Amino acid sequence: xxxxxxxxxxxxxxxxxxxxxxxxxxxxxxxxxxxxxxxxxxxxxxxxxxxxxxxxxxxxxxxxxxxxxxxxxxxxxxxxxxxxxxxxxxxxxxxxxxxxxxxxxxxxxxxxxxxxxxxxxxxxxxxxxxxxxxxxxxxxxxxxxxxxxxxxxxxxxxxxxxxxxxxxxxxxxxxxxxxxxxxxxxxxxxxxxxxxxxxxxxxxxxxxxxxxxxxxxxxxxxxxxxxxxxxxxxxxxxxxxxxxxxxxxxxxxxxxxxxxxxxxxxxxxxxxxxxxxxxxxxxxxxxxxxxxxxxxxxxxxxxx
Amino acid sequence: xxxxxxxxxxxxxxxxxxxxxxxxxxxxxxxxxxxxxxxxxxxxxxxxxxxxxxxxxxxxxxxxxxxxxxxxxxxxxxxxxxxxxxxxxxxxxxxxxxxxxxxxxxxxxxxxxxxxxxxxxxxxxxxxxxxxxxxxxxxxxxxxxxxxxxxxxxxxxxxxxxxxxxxxxxxxxxxxxxxxxxxxxxxxxxxxxxxxxxxxxxxxxxxxxxxxxxxxxxxxxxxxxxxxxxxxxxxxxxxxxxxxxxxxxxxxxxxxxxxxxxxxxxxxxxxxxxxxxxxx
Numbered sequence: 367x368x369x370x371x372x373x374x375x376x377x378x379x380x381x382x383x384x385x386x387x388x389x390x391x392x393x394x395x396x397x398x399x400x401x402x403x404x405x406x407x408x409x410x411x412x413x414x415x416x417x418x419x420x421x422x423x424x425x426x427x428x429x430x431x432x433x434x435x436x437x438x439x440x441x442x443x444x445x446x447x448x449x450x451x452x453x454x455x456x457x458x459x460x461x462x463x464x465x466x467x468x469x470x471x472x473x474x475x476x477x478x479x480x481x482x483x484x485x486x487x488x489x490x491x492x493x494x495x496x497x498x499x500x501x502x503x504x505x506x507x508x509x510x511x512x513x514x515x516x517x518x519x520x521x522x523x524x525x526x527x528x529x530x531x532x533x534x535x536x537x538x539x540x541x542x543x544x545x546x547x548x549x550x551x552x553x554x555x556x557x558x559x560x561x562x563x564x565x566x567x568x569x570x571x572x573x574x575x576x577x578x579x580x581x582x583x584x585x586x587x588x589x590x591x592x593x594x595x596x597x598x599x600x601x602x603x604x605x606x607x608x609x610x611x612x613x614x615x616x617x618x619x620x621x622x623x624x625x626x627x628x629x630x631x632x633x634x635x636x637x638x639x640x641x642x643x644x645x646x647x648x649x650x651x652x653x654x655x656x657x658x659x660x661x662x663x664x665x666x667x668x669x670x
Numbered sequence: 671x672x673x674x675x676x677x678x679x680x681x682x683x684x685x686x687x688x689x690x691x692x693x694x695x696x697x698x699x700x701x702x703x704x705x706x707x708x709x710x711x712x713x714x715x716x717x718x719x720x721x722x723x724x725x726x727x728x729x730x731x732x733x734x735x736x737x738x739x740x741x742x743x744x745x746x747x748x749x750x751x752x753x754x755x756x757x758x759x760x761x762x763x764x765x766x767x768x769x770x771x772x773x774x775x776x777x778x779x780x781x782x783x784x785x786x787x788x789x790x791x792x793x794x795x796x797x798x799x800x801x802x803x804x805x806x807x808x809x810x811x812x813x814x815x816x817x818x819x820x821x822x823x824x825x826x827x828x829x830x831x832x833x834x835x836x837x838x839x840x841x842x843x844x845x846x847x848x849x850x851x852x853x854x855x856x857x858x859x860x861x862x863x864x865x866x867x868x869x870x871x872x873x874x875x876x877x878x879x880x881x882x883x884x885x886x887x888x889x890x891x892x893x894x895x896x897x898x899x900x901x902x903x904x905x906x907x908x909x910x911x912x913x914x915x916x917x918x919x920x921x922x923x924x925x926x927x928x929x930x931x932x933x934x935x936x937x938x939x940x941x942x943x944x945x946x947x948x949x950x
Contacts, residue, residue: 369844379869380930382927389848390844392842400736401735401744402719402733403736404724405746408736408744408746409724411733413718413719413720415716415718424715430709433897434705447897462873465878480849483853490920502874516885518882524777529776531776534882535884546830552797563806566768569766578837582755582757582818585757589755609789
């Protein structure tokens with residue numbers, strides 16, 4: 367079943383435009399969520415807003431936004447005030463420039479959406495924009511107004527579609543100088559570097575997110591299942607490491623130990639010892655079905 | 671002085687470990703925030719939780735998390751239950767695998783954090799790990815437990831420091847085929863693509879964050895200033911959306927676009943600014 371578009375509008379590049387539909391590329395819907403209950407009655411809770419001084423209940427129409435311009439001093443801000451800062455809403459993703467994809471600083475990247483042409487007529491222009499970006503190995507940067515706010519977005523070709531990524535504003539990203547300038551400069555020996563590179567080579571693998579299992583989420587699912595059946599659960603214990611004392615020595619011993627560990631490549635994703643039988647089965651299923659239906663928690667299973 | 675860090679622990683490559691501090695690269699500190707007030711008293715509001723049936727106030731001690739295992743039926747989950755499965759934080763970022771940095775799929779990238787050595791002793795090992803990753807052009811893959819939850823992260827060199835980026839799990843990412851499969855397979859006209867490449871060339875520049883401004887935030891700031899000084903502000907007339915018609919003759923439009931981009935000042939050709947600092 368095709369998912370529902372979260373936004374429809376136009377993709378515009380110079381004089382070329384085509385209708386597009388946007389779909390969120392990420393979802394929290396498969397994640398386990400909880401409600402807050404009253405322990406004694408088992409009923410769901412709801413929020414009530416009260417005056418922090420008088421404790422009186424304050425109904426929606428008596429609430430107003432306040433901007434604290436000085437400690438304890440507020441200026442009230444009505445909806446009409448916010449209307450005054452409205453930016454022109456053009457329903458258009460306006461690509462204003464292109465940059466080489468290799469220059470993108472991923473620190474600035476935020477939420478992602480898939481972009482697809484919204485009708486047959488628009489497909490050709492969409493495909494032309496997509497293919498030209500792919501050939502040029504560039505990412506388009508553009509602007510879009512969503513919920514009054516102007517967002518900066520990065521567009522990159524992805525299969526037959528386009529991936530649109532929100533770009534953080536400059537003031538949302540901390541300059542790394544403040545953190546990195548204090549790091550002392552050290553000369554590192556060629557030999558150490560060689561050894562470290564060697565260890566990295568030994569551990570080199572292919573980027574494959576499908577192998578990454580959310581062990582906490584899976585433990586949560588197990589726990590909920592156990593709770594429903596009234597089983598006890600115990601916590602695992604782990605040890606704490608420390609700074610390396612002799613670096614050269616640690617590098618040499620690392621290489622020795624990496625030689626021993628043949629299975630190093632598959633190691634990060636699969637730790638069979640820490641997995642329950644149920645998840646081993648699921649892991650295998652997830653590999654082929656991609657969207658792991660199996661990750662769906664007890665809810666599905668209980669009702670179905 | 672370096673800003674404070676949010677997390678301290680160890681960066682580990684095989685048997686080599688070094689003490690590191692981590693700080694978030696993203697901040698909402700400078701964003702305008704509002705509080706909700708009681709219009710009549712001007713007092714801040716606070717939230718109370720009440721029982722949806724009995725309407726009684728329920729204090730924190732009497733609140734419990736509930737998992738809805740079937741419509742309207744909840745399993746109560748206590749803090750001890752969560753503690754039992756909590757992956758005890760090892761305070762270690764152990765890089766168990768390395769991948770080509772170009773292979774990282776940005777679709778999976780989450781928030782970024784800066785990583786730096788936490789003491790003098792750690793600097794050398796930190797530098798060795800960082801430089802070895804840089805020369806081999808790889809990103810380290812590791813698991814980190816923060817707030818009981820385990821995330822997987824990508825670790826990459828950045829200047830004198832290291833960038834750590836959280837990654838999304840596959841179940842948090844939608845299958846793109848649901849969206850892209852219905853797009854037609856027709857190859858676009860080669861001439862049209864060529865023309866588009868020419869337009870792209872004319873609009874090409876370098877990564878430059880100086881124009882990444884939040885115009886809404888700036889306009890909001892003006893409104894708030896004016897409110898404080900009691901001025902009235904006119905509503906900005908939202909610009910009319912300009913002709914967004916479909917392209918009728920694509921090739922024709924492309925030709926016109928090339929001409930148009932030639933005439934227009936190459937706004938995009940900004941100074942090749944401080945681009946990303948992988949090369950430091």
